[in-house]
Amino acid sequence: MTATRGLEGVVATTSSISSIIDDTLTYVGYNIDDLAENASFEEVIYLLWHRKLPTQSELEELKNQLAENAGLPKEVLEHFKMYPIDKVHPMAALRSAVSLLGLYDEEADIMNTEANYKKAIRLQAKMPSIVAAFARVRKGLEPIAPRKDLGFAANFLYMLSGKEPEPIAVEAIDKALVLHADHELNASTFTARVCVATLSDVYSGITAAIGALKGPLHGGANEAVMKMLTDIGTLENVDSYIREKLEKKEKIMGFGHRVYRQGDPRAKHLRDMSKKLTELTGEPHWYQMSTQIEEIVTGEKNLPPNVDFYSASVYHSLGIDHDLFTPIFAVSRVSGWLAHILEQYENNRLIRPRADYTGPGMQEYVPVGLRG
Numbered sequence: 001m002t003a004t005r006g007l008e009g010v011v012a013t014t015s016s017i018s019s020i021i022d023d024t025l026t027y028v029g030y031n032i033d034d035l036a037e038n039a040s041f042e043e044v045i046y047l048l049w050h051r052k053l054p055t056q057s058e059l060e061e062l063k064n065q066l067a068e069n070a071g072l073p074k075e076v077l078e079h080f081k082m083y084p085i086d087k088v089h090p091m092a093a094l095r096s097a098v099s100l101l102g103l104y105d106e107e108a109d110i111m112n113t114e115a116n117y118k119k120a121i122r123l124q125a126k127m128p129s130i131v132a133a134f135a136r137v138r139k140g141l142e143p144i145a146p147r148k149d150l151g152f153a154a155n156f157l158y159m160l161s162g163k164e165p166e167p168i169a170v171e172a173i174d175k176a177l178v179l180h181a182d183h184e185l186n187a188s189t190f191t192a193r194v195c196v197a198t199l200s201d202v203y204s205g206i207t208a209a210i211g212a213l214k215g216p217l218h219g220g221a222n223e224a225v226m227k228m229l230t231d232i233g234t235l236e237n238v239d240s241y242i243r244e245k246l247e248k249k250e251k252i253m254g255f256g257h258r259v260y261r262q263g264d265p266r267a268k269h270l271r272d273m274s275k276k277l278t279e280l281t282g283e284p285h286w287y288q289m290s291t292q293i294e295e296i297v298t299g300e301k302n303l304p305p306n307v308d309f310y311s312a313s314v315y316h317s318l319g320i321d322h323d324l325f326t327p328i329f330a331v332s333r334v335s336g337w338l339a340h341i342l343e344q345y346e347n348n349r350l351i352r353p354r355a356d357y358t359g360p361g362m363q364e365y366v367p368v369g370l371r372g
């Protein structure tokens, strides 16, 4: 048995949800460029869960279901107040809150297709409410109840700030949600599938996936990119900062990808948004620094930016706290995780690979008193 490090190139399942072929990303056969330009996030959720775009009435029904289910049980809101709130990362709070939600869902362990679909709606609906509520509670502010008349992206921004968001902010968040919704068998989606393949419940699968997304080699990279931009500070510092990191063989966050070779097709949409939004906020240096970093890293290492790179300056320009960047990724990606969880249940087999053992050979047990 020979191990493939990081399971690179290993095909671990079939799936009809999204594909990456020759650096082209599609959701159910629709090119991500087409969806980013034209589809709303709610349409994408429907697409991932039903493998078809919704009719107008199907879309309205989904939007109503999401709006109806966006409220949080008071126990979850109360729980936030018990956290050491100034030390807790919002991804850890989200992970704990989703796990807690499972305790208050009477259908949590009912495993039929209908009950699982209803849980998918509830989780998708409540994720932005959790992120927004935690973001406010930690600042000593009251959580804001979701509004039924707002779309998914607008409601999220409204719950964060308490103000009706500008159309340009809604458009940017909606597009970011579309771009992050699914991505074949990435680490967090694989985690979700491994978890539920034991026939564990949906809440366990999503809790596990949030844990996997949190790491800086995956979803956590967007926050790390903003930290790097902040550390660099000025355009003049970019060159020396990046070249020094490369010389020390340190990774530049937001670059590289396990699957894409020529580049991540999502990055250009975020780059365009970053340019537009940073100009609008009067802080074009974030975009300029980012393009300068891209030039050096592609030139020196031939590594193109991934989805996390330009999303950092996009979210920053929308006034979002930097440690909420990865939770926003989760608010979107939960749609993909749920699609994969439902797909796994439909055709389940336990996921259990092997390990190439590298420890010592057979040893004789020695009682503790006789050990040297």
Ligand SMILES: CC(=O)SCCNC(=O)CCNC(=O)[C@H](O)C(C)(C)COP(=O)(O)OP(=O)(O)OC[C@H]1O[C@@H](n2cnc3c(N)ncnc32)[C@H](O)[C@@H]1OP(=O)(O)O
Residues within 6 Å of the ligand: 006, 216, 217, 218, 219, 221, 249, 250, 251, 252, 253, 254, 255, 256, 257, 258, 259, 301, 303, 306, 307, 308
């Ligand atoms: C939504 C997402 O999850 S997108 C990915 C988000 N993560 C990041 O942006 C973190 C930075 N990027 C990385 O760490 C990697 O490119 C990953 C994790 C995305 C992919 O990792 P892998 O396919 O395992 O590649 P691996 O880490 O083995 O790197 C291969 C080589 O490229 C180099 N490399 C890869 N990414 C980078 C980077 N961002 N900066 C500098 N060098 C890099 C590695 O140092 C390694 O070089 P070596 O062969 O000389 O040792």
Ligand SMILES: O=C([O-])CC(=O)C(=O)O
Residues within 6 Å of the ligand: 182, 183, 185, 186, 187, 218, 258, 259, 306, 307
């Ligand atoms: O596919 C991956 O390995 C990581 C990624 O880009 C994503 O999850 O969006």
